[in-house]
Amino acid sequence: MAEATAGKIVLTTADGVPLKRKLRQTQQLMKRRAFTLVLPLLAFIGITFVWPIALMVYRGIDNPVLSEFMPNAAEAVLDWDSSQSELPPEEVFAIVARDLVQARKDKTVGKVATRLNYELPGSRSLITSSARKLSRVEDGPWMEAMLKADSDWGKRETWAALQRIAPRYTGSFYLAALDMTYDENGAIVSQPENRQIYVTLFVRTLWVSLFITLACALLAYPISYLMATQPLRISNLLMILVLLPFWTSLLVRTTSWIVLLQTEGVLNDIMVALGLIGDENRIQMIYNMTGTIVAMVHILLPFMVLPLFSVMKTISPSYVRAAQSLGATPARAFWKVYFPQTVPGIGAGSILVFILAIGYYITPALVGGRTGQLISNFIAFHMQKSLNWGLAAALGGILLFGVLALYWLYNRLVGIDNMKLG
Secondary structure, rough: OOEEEEOEEEEEEOOOOOOHHHHHHHHHHHHHHHHHHHHHHHHHHHHHHHHHHHHHHOOOOOOOOOHOOOHHHHHHHHOOOOOOOOOHHHHHHHHHHHHHHHHHOOOOOHHHHHHHHHHHOOOOOHHHHHHHHHHOOOOHHHHHHHHHHHHHHHOOOHHHHHHHHOOOOOHHHHHHHHHHEEOOOOOOOOOOOOHOOOHHHHHHHHHHHHHHHHHHHHHHHHHHHHHHHHOEEEEEEEHHHHHHHHHHHHHHHHHHHHHOOOOOOHHHHHHHOOOOOOOOHOOOOOHHHHHHHHHHHHHHHHHHHHHHHHHHHOOHHHHHHHHOOOOOOOOHHHHHHHHHHHHHHHHHHHHHHHEEEEEEEOOHHOOOOOOOOOOOHHHHHHHHOOOOHHHHHHOOOOOOHHHHHHHHHHHHHHOOOHHHOO
16 A cells, blocks of 8 residues: 655555564564574573583682671771881781681681692691691780781781782682782782793694694695595595594594603604614604694594585586686696685684694693693692682683683784685
8 A cells, every 4th residue: 555645655555554664674574583592502502501601700700708707807908008107007917807807717727728729828827727726716906816826917918918808809720820919018929930830821722723624734734635636436535534533532642642652662662663763762752742743633634624625515617617718827727726625614613623732622631741831731730739710710710811812913914804614
């Protein structure tokens, strides 16, 4: 239907609603229906992916121990102006002493001691022993009693550390993950040289992941090219060989490399038998970075082959033949015509391998030894052994932000739209 309004013809539906409005309502209804259909998937992703990541980032700044188990002490220490005096006044000593005694009764003093020990190494016994000794003191003066319990209470650095763990939220874990800390005046300074390990580990993890990605790309390209240019029967056989490692446990594949690479292993025995090396000069290829790289390249190679093969399979061989018919040499035709069309597959495989490599844990833990460990091994150590979950979360958060930054850089330089998985 059509209606004339102010000299204009407006199309309407049978019920008199303008056609434009009806179309807009229909589109909104379709969008709502589509959103309803994907809502379960969004909820699943939110619960299993987004929420754990957000919780990890939050855990890196969460600092509830002192404010929860010694709330009065936390408030008193925060109110003390450390710039005005070397040590807090008597009333602060009294509040901290009473809270220590109460925390011992509540059996939470161990958690306070552990948290302070993260901030000031060696101070765990200070808290536990002081709480035990102060429980026998009926009345003050509390400053004298605490100094008698442990002389470390007379050091400004002890109170500065206590003041740093008093707030509900802290940046100490993220600073520690970057080999930095607060000094007794609250300024950010570098950790002592013998405790600076995490920045080195981050750099090592980055370069190892980049090297493994490059090695996988160089090895996977000819394999994928061979698979893509062979008849279907041979191509399928090669594909089975590529997928065969997935049918074997990751643990089995990793331990197999230990058998192959160890000093008394298969490869060293072969080289000794061939006379390439002497029996006393066997090569150490395991429990170091060499073993980590070799094993990880082997494990991650299929993740580079599959995207490359899926892209190469769609490239028509007539392009290269056309270039050769126009006078290009086979090498020039390959480089100018064929290779550019495989770049999306290289990008997809590189992103996949790099992300897997930068967070790998099992292989470096088994074959890496002391020099082949990556940052993921120390994240696992703090989660499972030292139980410093705040530092583990901070290390994981920095690793996450680093990967996102590299992903953004890749998008700016190459473009995610140019990446293909087939």
